[in-house]
Amino acid sequence: AQKVTQAQTEISVVEKEDVTLDCVYETRDTTYYLFWYKQPPSGELVFLIRRNSFDEQNEISGRYSWNFQKSTSSFNFTITASQVVDSAVYFCALFRRALTFGSGTRLQVQP
Amino acid sequence: EAEVAQSPRYKITEKSQAVAFWCDPISGHATLYWYRQILGQGPELLVQFQDESVVDDSQLPKDRFSAERLKGVDSTLKIQPAELGDSAMYLCASSQDRENTEAFFGQGTRLTVV
Numbered sequence: 143a144q145k146v147t148q149a150q151t152e153i154s155v156v157e158k159e160d161v162t163l164d165c166v167y168e169t170r171d172t173t174y175y176l177f178w179y180k181q182p183p184s185g186e187l188v189f190l191i192r193r194n195s196f197d198e199q200n201e202i203s204g205r206y207s208w209n210f211q212k213s214t215s216s217f218n219f220t221i222t223a224s225q226v227v228d229s230a231v232y233f234c235a236l237f238r239r240a241l242t243f244g245s246g247t248r249l250q251v252q253p
Numbered sequence: 254e255a256e257v258a259q260s261p262r263y264k265i266t267e268k269s270q271a272v273a274f275w276c277d278p279i280s281g282h283a284t285l286y287w288y289r290q291i292l293g294q295g296p297e298l299l300v301q302f303q304d305e306s307v308v309d310d311s312q313l314p315k316d317r318f319s320a321e322r323l324k325g326v327d328s329t330l331k332i333q334p335a336e337l338g339d340s341a342m343y344l345c346a347s348s349q350d351r352e353n354t355e356a357f358f359g360q361g362t363r364l365t366v367v
Contacts, residue, residue: 146295175354184360185342186359186361187358189355233296242298244295246294246295
């Protein structure tokens, strides 16, 4: 069975603060993929990143960065210098035949 | 840009009524997924199709839910009869094939059962 845990239900920060969203996963598979999605109030799921289980290199894309640590089964997401437009619900997900999502973290960035 | 189309965007129905949602995946995508997202939770897989065949419907409440993809292209998800607990966002996604991890999501249908 696969499981994704996002322990932070809601985070509130002030604009320009850095914020890290935690994700811990469980799987018995050796080959799998991890994802982060953003869900703004409009409801659509916006793809942010995909990593495979063999690539533990951290990745940076603009203000976004991801830290994948297989040893702790974690795939954390950091937003640097947060902006109001970052306010959304963020989901971590694990893919093996289909996506298994965590329960999401609601991020509120106050101006 | 190609996208997954879903209709309707919003649906309000009375409990015990029948309701149906439609999804048109990206052209050429063999794999189609239906997810249900209850408010405050992450999406959960209801059913997965490979072409016209169901490959996983283990989480589909089959006493009231049905899904079909007759020609392996668009798909319909039906609930009959609807219950109050079915109020949720129903998301459709598609990918090129089962091994392709890049799934594209539609905007969803938000169902309210009253």
